[in-house]
Amino acid sequence: MNSAEWHARVELRGRVAGAGFLVAPGTVLTCAHVVGDGESLTVTFTERPGSPPVPARVVAHGGWSGSSTDLGDLAVLELDREVPVAPAALAPVDAAHGTTPRKLVVYGFPAGFDEGTLAEYRVTAPQLIKREWLQLEAWHPGGQPLAPGFSGAAVTLADTGEVVGMVTAAAGSGEVRTGRMMPTQVMARYWPALQSLVPTSDHTTADRARLRALVEKAARAGVECDPVRLYTAAADPFDPPPPAEGFDSLWSAALFVLCELDGPGAARTVSRFADRLQDLLHTPAAEPSAPDWSPILVELGHSGAGDDLVRVEVSAYSEGRRHPVDSGTVEQHRLRAYVQDRIEAAFRYLTPGADELVAFALPRDWLDWPVDRWESAPDDATPLGCVYPLVVTDHARRKASTRHVLTRTWKRLDALPGARMHRVECGGPEEPGRLRMRLRQPDACLAGFGTAPAASRTRPHFDTSLTAPAPVIVWSRDGCGSGQEDCSGADGCTGKAFLDELDTCLKAVPPAELPRRILALREEADAEEDHWAHGIQLLWDDPRVFTDPHAVAAAHARTPVA
Template sequence: MTQPQGRGAWGGSESTYRALAGLVMAATVRIHRPEPGYAPDGSDRGFLGSGFFIAPSWVLTCAHVAMEGEGRHVNVVFKPDPGSAETAVEGAVVAALPERRHAAAGPGGVRVPAPSGGWPAPDLALIRLLRPVEHPCVYVTERPAGMFGGGSVLYTGWTDGGSGQLTRFSGRCQVMGTFGDWAEDDEQMRLDGDRMYPGLSGGPVVDLARGEVVGVLKSRSDGTTGGTSIGVERLRTLPVPPGAVAAESDDPYQAVFHAHDRYHADRHTSPVGTDRTWADLQRELGAGAGLALSPQQRVDLLGRLAELPPPLSTRSLLDLLDRLPDTHPAEHHAAPRGWRDGLGTLYDAPGGDGALELILRYCMSAISAERPYVLPSTQLAEASLWEWVKRMAEDRLSRKFRHELAGLRHNGRHAPGLEHLRTPAPTLEPARTRSAPFVLLALEPRGWERDRYDWRIGVAQHGGDVLPVAEDSRGTASKALPARLAGPLAEAFRRCDEPDDPAVLQVAVDQALMDLEVDGWRVPPDGRPLGVLRPVVIRRLDHSPLLADDGIDEREARWNRTRTAAMRAAVVDCEDGRRVPVPVVEELRQLPYETVPVLCRYGERTHPETAAGLGRVLDGGFGVALWQRRAAEPTAVCTDFHRRAADAVAEARIAAHLPEKIHELRQGVHAGRAETYWSNGVALYYEDPHHPLPGSGQFLEAP
């Protein structure tokens, strides 16, 4: 087979191929039936087949593998590197193509069972993990599989090879052609040249010329070698949501691939760690986006496109592509559905400056396109993509073309009637008013008895009085607190809760207890976590007024600003993925009053800067702050946490809405919604100076 011009290069080094295989196998998983008592010990008990992480918390596999679970639930087992322990996580099948084991409708519209008990093409399924875990992901092509760069592919998966002990397996095959009709969704790539064992179905198929996943292994041949695979572009045929799309998570296709592209952009641009990324290996292979973009430029661009809301529809995306010169999007089977798909249709444009000009025109169209929804971060995403376009044009293209781009940007921003075409951000529900009572839990450590606490529970009224519910000054061990407090808290909640409107729980502690996860307590022990049932916020028992130079109480001034002005997050302990010291109090006080400090590195509590940094934030007069209590790996990329925290603060808009926003996120984590997993372990500091804590001599005194 002749290598097409501009579609990768033959002859990457063996080192590059080994590194590529390592990245693929690290993201390959095995899928088991969720049997009681299952232990991921390498045995084949309940083993169904293979799969791979396509995006954070998302697994792609075959429908005939995933749908053999129990009630659309499976166990996903993975091992990121040879020296690590296996992890088993429950997953739910979100979508299967097709949903049932039936062939296409025959004469008269009658559906008949697929031959030999198999699952008809496209035979794909998406599994969403039901709890957050760290794991690697493959890089998935944005081009149809029929446009693979060479004739050789790598495939991986899990199999016992007849031994009864599951193990990773990889092999290489040649693409021999296709069979089936792409228009009927049953087109498959024919592979031959290597033996395939049972259990490999659902594993990734990688184009070795370009270093990207192009397919999912579907079946093995009845003979001794080879089998078939399904192109990943078949995921574009996932059902379109029937109603209006108001968030990325409303459409699984967009949610998966936006998360995929942000994941790879974040890891490639992060200065943390020295391991080669997918883009690094693609560069070593000589791959790229046709003749226009290097692998590094492509992954950066895809990450920026993934920050935008998706296209309004496939029809709107096709119309946008049709308006570009020398493009023929209708010729690509499995019509493009997302921004990455549209970009993939442009890679085979004629070479030279024209190829890059076409891509930049496409980006300008994406910036000005009608949106299904608009987020607080949308304007920043448009500006980020425009900066990328300008940088690429200034580096490689004529001044005349750059002038044209500037005109497109101006017209796109100021076109009459543009704003009314964009769906406005959803209106937030009214927050609880200050008059709503809340439950106050005060925990004080007994300095002379380690890990034991005195506690008091009361109901805070709108007038500032705190009515007592219960207290105990005999010292309760930390492990016994949830059970001991279950009854008194239930009574306090009963006094405050309204139907569908649970009262806020404010937990007042010393600074040393700011990492206490009261929101994770289960009271009663067989109930749901407190943070899932109601908003839970942290307060500090020990702080004093902070006066500005003019004598104004700065704490109250900052609080009043966050009640009326749109808040904005500021990460204060992390830059470019690296821990930095939290600025001194004098510098923090220079931040705008509507700022919400975010501590990304608080989970590293053994670091001497952790407690001191939080102390400076609390002493800086801020009434609202967020911090991450979960410890991350030293090489973990935290870009997504920064991004999502900023989005959450912007979406809440004012301080009164933030407790409910964090409550909503905690509910999402508990319910297994992948888009909320970034918030797992986040704490909210919420110090309303209009509801000061009573003095020690007054607390729990009746009015």
Template structure:
């Protein structure tokens, strides 16, 4: 401590205080020490580096406006020239506290001590007063008290000399030997560059600097991401709450003034190291600039280097569960928002080796659902390893399962159908949320993995009048997959469709268009529905169910590329395919982030 050359004496007119060197040209002190900077010059000298005064100017200010209780009592001084002294080093934000208490030292310049003197103190508690200060109390009943001339002094750990904060005030009465410290992490609120120098357990200086630069771009109004249509602007407080979840630390007493302010609070005050990555991932969803969005989602890794490691493999359920045949789904969940305003909740995630990463989650009006979904699907591919077998899985409400998602134009620059780009399946939202049906589906797949082929149950146009309950019970026992001759649009067909879903049938196929099943066409030799089921039996019935998304994808490619005058029989083929092991229940956000 006695040899630390970075302790500084600050002069501003008749006022004298302390400070400390943090870079070769920057010194920190209290704003009230240089309150007369507009009329008097500011000079800095170093206690152990000679008493030559170096002119300095204030380049950053915490916003302190003159009263003792005002926050932001910090000033950053820039020296006229660099000094050949080693700057102060910082401790982690928690190092000032302990049981027994840590002995803290402050090096100040009270009257008659031009060369400086030491005061011994300790932190009363870690709790911040007014969200800004830590109370200091004297280490012993004797010795040097805090007094004028200590303002701006670094508070250091006696055993390491590392800085934990800065003296900002002392008790007015000499009989009360206490004072206040501005902790280092609070100082970094007012001078963000300081955060790079304060150690945090899980993120290094380069990672913090990278994040700070990313957020600085977004904190500038000219480049801020626009809020979603029909929703309030997504501010730092909301992002913070999403990051910590409903059971996490509450919002601090001070309001976040910027995105970086919230991110720094997560880095320095919240014990969960993953909270800040949830913050950056959530923020990324509201950024229009693709490179910035990608960098935020990949932080703290470089975007090109970010690839999730596969999770340890689960016990095999048979040869079909071999890793070479495991799907890596991109999951799209679209559901009504529940607010009655015609908006939808859209969430896009990527699974890789069992790891799930949310790449987008928004509340959107209906006209923005498709472009947003397609854009986030494209970005989700960044989360997949090179050898991953992609699977696009749309989770839709039951009444929308016949939506033509396979025919969506893949992107603004690619007119080809999404279903021709990758294997694509749909899932029923209601069934996915049912614990009982998910359990039955796991049992069904365990059975199917032991069989070379699946049994196809046909529901022809003329059989749509059968009993719904009896069908559910029969399918649970005897069916591995169900083929419908008609789309689930007419009421009678929808009832049988629901019966099949409730029977936990893992595979369902149907034509999106064609006969509505509203008449008896069993006597017709030209029944399109019957022909469709015949083709299904011919092409798919004897294939392993786990590979059906791949075979259907190949059929769609053939259908979309066909030059025949009549549409290919599989042109409108829809596939519902659900394996809970392949698509484990989402665990991304602990609460609704957009409701």
């Protein structure tokens, strides 16, 4: 067994009274008969040599009345300060006994052993005595008896170090070495908070040990992560949501995974949680060459129930897995508030450490909607497109054949150092058929428009760019006079000026990084009244970032199945 620092010695008025064990950074469990009247209590962690005693007070009591046969011999101590010690790991209920006896180890402080000593025991039988205790008997006939000083000590599994209960009494003397243990499920009866620390039996010993070791390592390394996002990224669609108040630490998130999840999918969630935590621990300090996009997809569509109604579906993507957030049909005047709220909720599912990306999938006649200018939150008027990388895409490009072609195109674009732009100017644009041919060339990447999609002169070219399909399309909602017939695209054309600036700005930007670069341009434009990038719209569509929409997906959060 490893030298666990969570073992505690309990002192009453400066004298050793018994043992205890740390179950949370500021909480120690022991026996009620150890703490007596609770005056002048201190706790010492003897496996941390040189650490001073920590003052403590009794904050919960099992109702013990003073006799050795009375029930409820449990006391919960709150430390004066939290200690930098990993808490004890608890074992699943009934782990103390098996088809063959399991060796149990107890760490106590009998007379003459102020530094502590060990005793080896086993459970006599799984039968509870008075619905309160399990009987213990020595592993070896001549072993260490459970003398005074062992009371309150954790009883641990010798092979894993996990706690199965607490010593409450020594019941033998002379040649007979027996005792009593209050198992964790009985302790939780008197202190319900313990229930959330007892893992379910659906996780293997190896999985529990791996997760706890990773959490300890992350705590020592000072890894920064949002425990709620870490959990939601690992959770199955049918796992319970995180608590409304969130998790106050990585430890509490890990305990939630171990103790609140059961059933056949529980082990898979524990494994994914541990894998993601391990990835965080091994993430190199250097920024990756390309963003690791973790997108939030907002799908808007015509409802069919009225012009004032919009069909909305919001999902989050984490490492290729789609997490439905919410869906509904919303009146136009409530749409922005509805989307604000669901985007905020979707962040709980994103992969910790990944780059967030907000993507709006829109009907073709809505592609020019200024969704990047929608307010980011009820209490924050900053536009969404100035807070997060934000892109749009066309609903019609979500079909399987188009995704197949785009995926092949994006694999080719990964090797390009910059985004080569094909200009579509309002003055004398080429025939749509020739444009399609150009956009299907191996080095084609970006179609840039000097006009808005609704401009009659270039509308066929915009539709061609969508269906070619061009992987990236950029335009300005404030483009050249909606593509007037008499515009020749000369130096006075606002569309030409936009394309000139755009080409200079993006030609050295890798295609995968365009959403991030457009975010920076939107921030600049928001701060400068006459900035050329006002109204810039980015259609950016890399299918590898999103799960195949035609694959079998989990039921949406608002469906009867969910």
